Every structure is written in structure tokens, then in C-alpha cells.
Amino acid sequence: MDRKEKLNSLKYSIINSIIPILIAFGIGAIAIILAKENPLSAYGTLFYRSLFNIKGIFNTLHFAGPLILTGLAIAISFKAGLFNMGIEGQLLSAGFVVAVMGNVWGELPKTVLVPLLLVVGVLVGVIVAIIPTMLKAFYNVNEMVVTLLLNYAIIHILQYLTENTFRDPSSGYVSTPRISSNAIPSRIFEDYRLTTFFIVAIVVYVIFYFIMKRSKLGFEITALGQNRNFAEATGMRIQKKIIIIMLASGALAGLAGAGWMMSEKYAYTLSFSGIPGLGWDGMLIALLGSHSPIGILIAAVFYAVVKTGSSNIAIFTSVPYEIVILLQALIVLFLSLKVFVKPKELKLGEPSVPKKRFKNLFKGGKE
């Protein structure tokens, strides 16, 4: 592919990502009208408050951190044709364990505790991913159904533990004890919420960028997703690759959960991950970014804008915060169409005369 062609296909992939967003916002406008508000001013609030002032931008980046990670987690598995729908459960489990350990190990100094908890989060994510991974790799059990169902099991287990074993009796609502202040990563700028966790997320992102774009593993993942039979026929060890990809996906989800807990939530509650959940947000981000690293970064920031913006419209207008889930569902729905416009391909042997004439119509007939 030469440069021009590459640029051309990039142009179309951008257009194909923007059209679903526009359609979703268009349908979302109907929902806003139902809430008796002006869609234009509501969307204005959404973007202005999260994009056009310094505080808003840093807030947006703060929320983008875990989203970048869950987006990567989904993308790496989907790109290989594996549907790890368990990101949400892996993220919740990691958040929960980090909340408990962040309280128990509270005496440790910050420089030790913060990295330690991030590692714990990653490990929990991997451990939770082990069951569906092994079932897929060794027995070829449909990983999508298994991960979806295990999410329900995990949610019930964590709910039980939060309501009983690890409940903070002094708290007025169902919640674990707050993590120690030593477990909270320090802020980059004193006045804004952005923490060093964002830097961690970016570093992980860069590592994954090189793995996906430059390493043998990255190419193998793509090959696996495009044609598994062919990939196997070339001698790739599928089983091993499935294990690596699914566990890496779990590790990213775990890191996202740990970071979200330590930099934003500080205690595990039953609504830790929000609605519809950071793991599900990752699905949107991976699709919107068409599974490419750069696309994911842009999509994560975009969706963080929509998310912070939605809480702003909920504050300043009568449109409920739930508008964000509606927009998300609609964007995913229209993204599933994949292509709205296709680059025109010039086929070999195609008569070029009619085409020229057609072109001239627009040029005013001048030859």
C-alpha cells in the first residue's frame, strides 16, 4: 500500500466512524426533546463543559485513562477473533480486591503501595480471565457465552462480599472501607483531578502500540482474527496464542479496574463501574477506534468527553444522565454496519471513457 492509498483508506475509516456518531446524536436528539429540552443547547453544554475549558479537558483525560485500557482489552481480543465479554467482570473483581487491599495495606508508603496495588489489579484481572481462557483454549467452549455468564456470577459474589464480609459498618450505604490515602496516586497538577495513573495508562498504551504494530505477536493476532484456519495451517500455535491474548486482555481490564478504584472511587460500592460499566464502554471504544491503537486513543478521549459532558447536562438541564448509555448503544448499533462509504476501487480493464465523461460533468465539460 503506498502512501496515498493509505491516506485514502484512513480518510474513509474516519468517515465511517463519524457517521454512526452523527446518526446516534441525531436519534439522541429525539430523546432529549422527549425530556423537554433543546437538543442543540444540551449538546452544546455536553461539549463545551468537557472540552472548551482547562478544567474540563483535564477531567476528560482523567476519565479517559481507564477507558483507554478497557478499549485496548477489547480490541486485542476482538482483533484475534476472540470475544472476551468478561472485561466488566475482570475489572470489577480487580477494583474490589484493590479496594480491600488498599485499606488493609494502608500503612505502606505511597511509593510502594501504589505500584503494588496496580500489580494486584493486573493479577486479579488475569486470574478471573483464566477460567474462560482455559475452557476456550483446551476444550473450545464458546468464550462469549462463558464470559457473559461469569460476569453475572462475579457481580453476585462481589455484591455478597460487599454487603457482608467486607462491608464498612460506619458507612451509610453498602460499601467497603475507604482505601488509605497512601493508595491514591498523586495528582499531576494540584488543582485538577488528573493523576499519575493517567501516565501509567499512556505508558501501557505505548507498549501495546508497539506490540500491535511492530511485533510478531501483533501480526499473529491480526492473522488469527482474519483467518484462523489459515493461521493454524502456517504453523502458528493457536492454543498458546489464545491463552496469551485472553490473559493480556484480562490484565488490561484488571489494571483499568485498579486505576479507577485508586484514582476516582476510593471504595467499592455496588455502582463502582457506573452505567453501563467501564468494560462495556471499552467495547464502544474498540469498535469506534476500529481496533487500531491510534483510533482507540481518540475514541477513548471522545467517549470521555461524552461521559463527563453527560453528567454536566444532567446537572444543568432536565435531561437525565442516562442519555449517555442511549448514545452509546446507538453508536455501537450503527458502528456494527462497518461501512457507510467505500473507497471507489479502480478495477483493471474497466473502460475509462465513461468515467472521464462523468467527471467532466462536474468540471463543466472542459477537456
Add this chain to the structure above:
Amino acid sequence: MNLDFIIKVFSDSLYFTGPILLVSLGGLFAYKAGVVNIGLDGMMGIGALASALVLFYTGNWLIAIIGGIISGVLIGLLFSFFGVTKKANFIITGFAINLLSTALGKYVLALEGRTDINVIGTISNLNTRIEIPLIKDIPILGPIISNQTPLVYISFILIFVLSFVIYKTKFGTYVRVVGESEEAAKSVGININKIKYLAVIIGAVLAALAGYEVAINQLNAYTADITAGIGFIALAAIYCGDGKPKTVAIYAILFGLTRSLATNLAIRIGSIAGLLQIIPYLMIVIVLTTVAIINHRKSLYRGFLDE
């Protein structure tokens, strides 16, 4: 363990099996036609939302059922238009429908400023359970089988009706041919898209009816997370039974029984009860694994993407 408890477990297992059976029997048509519909859960949720809203505002259960069915047809058309006509990625379209169901539910509830749509006042004078004369007097079996909602009985009758449709009618044969080989179907002049549309819509309508059953008859209220994964449980039943109506039904009944066991044991043992809720989900994973091990002994890895 006394007799009453055992009767309660089996009677409740029919109660829980009803919706699972409806969704899985409907969903197997799409499965047989080669369309993976993971949107069943969302279709059920949208059916529940539509029928609860209609019932809440009209107070008429018949209109509510019709509303649920219409919502099922519409969402089935939406899925087919994207997945079949536009050749979108089924998995993502289905996933989007699941998201859409939760989103619509939460948005509507937030707009109305409530946490659920409670229809208990609307249907208080409506007897949702049927007592079957004669059968209800049989000892042990009577209390189990009798006094269920009409949709439970319908779902069990549907096992045989749909089994007949799939294996003995022209439509059923076409569905299976399309699923086996689109090329072959095309060569004998079957309208592939039409068959796929119908297969998906059957699933969507039955899923919507299951939504009606859970929201109106069982819980008397709609909440945004009303499906509790029943759509995915049904999907697991379809996979385990490889789309054969009677086998799928056996798995659906098995999953219903597990759910009933978990719920009834939970009532007995106090605070650890919440933990028992995981049994059905774990059970399904175990069953899926067992079935997969048996099925894939022969084929191991080659070609498993084509499932």
C-alpha cells in the same frame, strides 16, 4: 428436606423454565439459519419494557401482550435489517441491541423519575395463574404442574409445535438448508434473506413474550435489569442442544431447575443466600464445557470458527 420443599422446587422450576424455554425455542430458529443472535437478552428486555409501559397506561393485558409482540417484531426487523440485509457483524449488532434495551429502560425510567414500572395495581384483579381441573387433584404432581401461568404451559407445548415446524414443514427445512449451506439454498431458489428475517423475528417475538412473562406475570414490575441474563442462559441452552428443539428444551429445563434450587435454598439459609445466586450461572458454564468436550473430541481445532 420435606415433601413440601421438593414440590416447591419442582413447581418453581417450571415457573423459571417458562421464560428460558420461550427465548431458547425462539432463538434456535436463527441459530439453525446460521445467524448468531446474542441480542436475545435485549429483545426480551425491550419486550418487557414495551408490555409494561402499555399495561401501565392502558391497564389491558391483552393490549400489553400485543404491544410486546409488536416490539419483538420491530426489534427483530431491526436486527435482520442490520445483520442480514446490511451484512453487519451479528455479534456487534446483537450486543448493541442488548445495550439499547438497558439504555431505553434506564432512560425511560429516569425520564419518569421512578426506579421501576410497577403494574401490580393494574393487574390485581387478573388471575395470572391457571388451575387445571382434574390434574390439580393428583397428589404431588398436581401442585407441581397446576397453578402456573398460561405462558408456562404454552412454552412447553411450543417444544413439540416448533419441533414439528423445524423438521416437518417446508419453512423449517428451508431454515435448516440456509444454515447448512447458503450456496445450496440459493441454487434451489430459496429466498435466503426472507428465511433469515423470519427466523430472527420468530426468536425476537418469543423473547419479547418471555419479557412479558417475567415483567408482568412473575415480578409485576419492570426494572432495567429485568432479564437477569435469561437471554444468555437461553443462548447457552441453544449451543448445548445444538439447536435441536427437544434437546434445547432439556437444557432449558435443567437451567430452570438449577435456578429454582438456588432460589429455594436461598430462602432457607439466611445471609449467605446471595451467594447461591451464582449456582445457575456456574452450572451452565459446567454444562457448556461438558457438552463442548464431548462434541469437539472429534474435530479438535480445525474449523472451529465455523461453528
